[in-house]
Amino acid sequence: MVSRSTDAPVPLGEFVPMADQRILLRGLDWAGYQSLIAMRGDRRSPRIAYLDGVAELMAPSRNHDGIKSVLGRLVEAYCTEREIAWTPYGSWLVDDESEEAGLEPDECYIFGPDPKAVALPELAIEVVWTSGGINKLEICRRLGIGEVWFWKDDAIQVFRLGPDGYLQHAESGCLPGIDLALLCRLALVTPVSATVAELRTLLHRNP
8 A cells, every 4th residue: 555645634644635735845945946946837736835945845635726716706706896906816926035935825916907016916815725834924924925815714814914024814904895704605605606696796785
C-alpha cells in the first residue's frame, strides 16, 4: 500500500479525497522560488506561495475551488447590483523579493473605474479547506494587500490592514454593507446560478 500524507487530521496512510494536496519545500532561496513559478508555467495548478525560504505547492481540492468560485460569483453579483465597479483577477501572482513573500490568492479584486492604476489586489479571498501550510496572512501583510477574507467552516473572517498590521473586523472595508453571513449561507446553495439569483432577489428587496 502506498501511503499518502496530507495536512488533514487523519492517520498517516489514509487518503482523504476531499483534502487539498500540499507540499512544503524548505530552504529555498528567491531564485529557487522563481524557478518553481517558471516550471509551473501557465498551468492553474499547483498554486505557489512563498515566505522566508519556504515554498508551498498546493493542488486545491474540488471542494476548495468550488467554495472560492461561488464566493467570487456572489461578490461580483453584489457589486453589480450595488453599482460598485469591480475587476476580478483570480489567482494573480503577487510577490516581492525584498519582503521574501509571494502569493497566488484563491480570488482577488480591485474596485473602482481604473483598475490599471492600482498596483495590488484590494481584496483577496482565501479558502481554508485543509489545515496547515504557510502563513498566508503574513504574506499578505508583507505584500500590502489591504483586505483579506478567510473562509473556514462556513464562516468568513475579515482582516483589514492598518499601520500596525492586520486587525480582524466584523465587516468589510472594501464592500461596506455586504452581509458576510448571508454569503456563507448562500455558498451552500446549488447550483451556483440559483445562489446568485437568490442574492439578487434579496438585494432587490433591500435596496
